[in-house]
Amino acid sequence: MNNFSFYVPTKIWFGKGQISHLSELSESGSRVLLVYGGGSIKRLGIYSEAMTILKSAGLEVFELSGVEPNPRVEKAREGIALCRANGIDMLLAIGGGSVIDTAKSIAAGVCYDGDVWELIEDSSKIMAALPIYTVLTLSATGSEMNKNAVLSDLGRSVKASMSSDLLKPKMSICDPTYTFTVSRRQTAAGTADMISHTFENYFSPIRDSYLSSRFSEAILKTCIKYGPIALAEPDNYEARANLMWASTNAINGIAKVGAEVGWCCHPIEHELSAYYDVNHGEGLAIIIPRWMRHILSDATAWKFAEYGRNVWDLEGGDMEVAETAIARTEEFFYDVMGLPKTLGELDIGEDKIDLMAANAAPSLKKAFVPLDKSDVAAILRACL
């Protein structure tokens, strides 16, 4: 088991009606920048409820709306300027990962002299950040309880992240009822995202981080059990609640400590998003099984077999169980959750594969099975 640190100071308020705790924002000052996407939080009544609570707590609210999926650095720059012009004390993100990551980037960018993209290039430059609060409306990225913020500069076809303990939200409100209206497509994509977060460290060469592996399997089983229920019954509280809490725990550190390893599927998917603005979870669902087949060997079959036995209740020899487990994963993504199976379905062809492979490869050297440019190209070609 590797040495590790574990530090998640975010206070979670989980469940129906927890939005009332927004009154606690007054502990961080009086001027809030509310960050959100489009009109859905208005249609759902979350916006007006939040406004009422914030105003009764004596807070003055400024707004930045229009955050898109694969959030753009330009929107973060706009928010930073707003904060500076209005003496903002804290950020409140109401939305999913894109909204939260935009708020995090603003929180750090306000406290930094240069351009916010420099913090992506070198996170050690993050020396301070405004307090960040979130109200989660989508179960997927886990940004509500972690230190990462992913931004895209689509003009330069780059999607990358900044990371700092200072970006961990001070408080996150996780009300599963806010996800009742999440579409089938986003429910499936979010489930693929949380499964991928779990896989990225579960498939690790560290064999003795037993508790983290069992925690990971607990999260995977939760996704596999409740993803289909949420598709069939969008307002099933049990399903939405378990998925929401699974998404948070998939990437707050609890399931990886002691076994941390370089990630593979996320860096590859970030290339797809950067060049084609692909839905993140859909991109992951296409890549994951091809990555699994690419790295499966006599040397790695033990871990796939552990996955197959403990998550899918399979029996048999390591390689047999490993292969069946990968087949079950495909079946789950494509047949059960209805996620896209090929890049062709997203109108993505052969032409940028070598370019994307070259971009992704440098960050894949410390993975469970280290990958080079030709490995990534082979995985992406298998996705066509």
Next chain:
Amino acid sequence: MNNFSFYVPTKIWFGKGQISHLSELSESGSRVLLVYGGGSIKRLGIYSEAMTILKSAGLEVFELSGVEPNPRVEKAREGIALCRANGIDMLLAIGGGSVIDTAKSIAAGVCYDGDVWELIEDSSKIMAALPIYTVLTLSATGSEMNKNAVLSDLGRSVKASMSSDLLKPKMSICDPTYTFTVSRRQTAAGTADMISHTFENYFSPIRDSYLSSRFSEAILKTCIKYGPIALAEPDNYEARANLMWASTNAINGIAKVGAEVGWCCHPIEHELSAYYDVNHGEGLAIIIPRWMRHILSDATAWKFAEYGRNVWDLEGGDMEVAETAIARTEEFFYDVMGLPKTLGELDIGEDKIDLMAANAAPSLKKAFVPLDKSDVAAILRACL
């Protein structure tokens, strides 16, 4: 799933050599009260290593030693006086749960005008506490990452706890090598304690807190796998590390959220400790299987069956699996871990059973199966 809050701001440094992070104490001031038990931290070299690090960080160290198991309120009072006399800025506990709980009580007591026992009687009186740091040397209570402190007033035969977010340590250093020298007896008792912490909320009427149940099973499997290895090979790092991390997670909230319920075995055991100064984990190991048999019924068999299937890999109908799971639990405690099986082995007889049952009963009303005085007496008689 119940609404819940989850908040664990303690920074954990886990692994070999992490004691170097004691230098971070200088963030909280310059005057430290070091709290510890007997000579073992000196024999093991932890004391001198800690002193060297603290002094190079410019910290002035005062000492309170002699903390005993089932820590006494008198020792907390002594520490509070020491803090006031010396303008102490923070507490550093080096030891197991008794030492940490004493430090927590001191940290809260220093900031309170009345006697520290009043904080046990009413934790809402805890309005402030000095920062608490810990170096863990025993895997058991989980006090290194939770809000509880248990104290005993043996003169009045009372063992009880105070609880506050303010008592959550700021930082805890968890180095599994510090537990290599823990005796067979304490290793077994500590394992029973963490299993009991997990059981207390796992056996809950809340059926839909799926992820918390799976997390609980992950912890239980870790205890069952590594407890015996730690007995057979006391310096097995993998075993000691997994047990240490399991003990922390058994009671930091991660395994219970959404399914919280009133505890049973701990309140009953606290009576044994209060009247007979029993080893806490040993007392629990005696009580747990009798409590299980007492509450097993057609109405509760589903949860015992879940335990049997997911932790012990049993197959069959609910009641059959439930009964076998309880038998396996007994076998594990008594045959595998060598824990005492009866109160008789601890020279405890019939005479105070009704008194202890009357004391414990009031706190057992909100349990999975609520217990009254006659239930507790029956459970304790079955332990004879």
